[in-house]
Amino acid sequence: MRGTRVEIRNAALAHNARRAKQLAGGADVFAMVKANGYGHGLVNAANAMLNQVDGLGVALLEEARQLRDAGIGAPILVAEGCFDQEEMIEARALSLELVVHSPWQVAMLLENPGTDRLWLKVNTGMNRLGLRPAIALQAAEQLAAVGMKPVGVMTHFACADDEQNERTTRQHMLAQEVADALGLPLSAANSAALIRYPNTRAKRVRPGIMLYGSSPFTWKSAAEIGLQVSHRFAARLIAINDIQPGESVGYGATWTAAQAGRVGVVAVGYGDGYPRHAPSGTPAAINGEPTVLVGRVSMDMLTIDLNGIDAHVGDEVELWGDVVDVDAVAKACGTISYELFCQITSRPERIIV
Ligand SMILES: Cc1ncc(COP(=O)(O)O)c(C=O)c1O
Structure with a gap:
């Protein structure tokens, strides 16, 4: 699955x-x-x-x-x-x-x-x-x-x-x-x-x-308002690539590695409603550890920085939720959480807890 x-x-x-x-x-x-x-x-x-x-x-x-x-x-x-x-x-x-x-x-x-x-x-x-x-x-x-x-x-x-x-x-x-x-x-x-x-x-x-569970303000977080996270978006790591300095990642080669490192491929993309315009540097988390997107988001996948992170294929990546504030992702993408919540497509599984 x-x-x-x-x-x-x-x-x-x-x-x-x-x-x-x-x-x-x-x-x-x-x-x-x-x-x-x-x-x-x-x-x-x-x-x-x-x-x-x-x-x-x-x-x-x-x-x-x-x-x-x-x-x-x-x-x-x-x-x-x-x-x-x-x-x-x-x-x-x-x-x-x-x-x-x-x-x-x-x-x-x-x-x-x-x-x-x-x-x-x-x-x-x-x-x-x-x-x-x-x-x-x-x-x-x-x-x-x-x-x-x-x-x-x-x-x-x-x-x-x-x-x-x-x-x-x-x-x-x-x-x-x-x-x-x-x-x-x-x-x-x-x-x-x-x-x-x-x-x-x-x-x-x-x-x-x-x-x-999202703040209407850019200057005050949802937690400060006493709100709880009601929407968590997550996917799995499906590949890990060793990258050499000067190599780039993804469509358009928009991100190039400055040093040798590892990049993780995550099974989520704009076909799932994750914003395509999320730039390199947009926050994400793997196994609860904060990291960032590198390279362009594609239809079924996106790529994250795994340098210094102990990660394996199959591990869970949080796009937003408990570790990654949806409002921080929205800010990185130049949009608002309303749009992020609304634009998830029918493809990801919905789990109501
Ligand atoms: C007429 C009206 N009232 C209330 C709201 C709720 O606004 P918010 O989600 O910013 O609290 C909306 C949302 O756009 C609206 O259109």
Whole structure:
């Protein structure tokens, strides 16, 4: 057996959800499980955290349907709302909470009234989804006139993870103004805001990444936030090569040995979802000992430095998890852990513990 696998730790998911609930200080916690539970399995992640949280958040109706089909009766928020009338009808049947983020969605609701759990999304500076405050107030009035008074106001922060940026305070203030004008509860905070801006917790928080054992900040680790590793990616060493000074390794010969040494070939590549753009120097670990990638990642393999390490074919290499912080790998690759978790393909074995 090739042995390339993702270990998903449900006890860690439950722990991280409890940590979010602790930090929420009385606010409802809706665990974001969209995009296949950030790579932890949609239904699996939902079930692992359900007892610790007040509801679940997905992006799409299909994701909500999968949760309902799995027998999950908890409140579910659909963050992109519905795309057409058929979805609207299904959303009502499934008792979903829908976000209304755009004028075309308001028009769709007005054409076919009846949805009673609407969260009005306000654009407070992210400039992605959401109605500008004045339009949001108008929309709330129009919806209320046909019996669909929204149940809450929602916004999403653009920079809550940025140490320097104070935009979050302004975004929060604008959203709170709309919520107050409508006499409705507010939901704004993602993981970063929940941890860093307790005053934005309001009625409901929507953490995602922290539940999956990763820090939303570049300047504070997951362990410092009290989170546990829930996603461990590992593979086996399948060959060891002695390398002479001046010899290079892998496609494009991007890494050349300065001295004689040993390079290990690991059975994982971008065909498994490991990022191809991970440069030489990206952290990994073998038998618990830290090392680094050397040379380019290929489809089925990557290569690591084995100098000074006692390693044998068949030994286990950790790509991220307990020894190798996923956030350090993300940083080396110029991306975020969200992407690393989401892009693992169906090829590695999933082991849920
Ligand atoms: C609307 C919304 N709320 C909450 C979240 C959770 O954010 P995070 O994973 O940064 O905590 C997301 C994720 O992108 C989102 O799109």
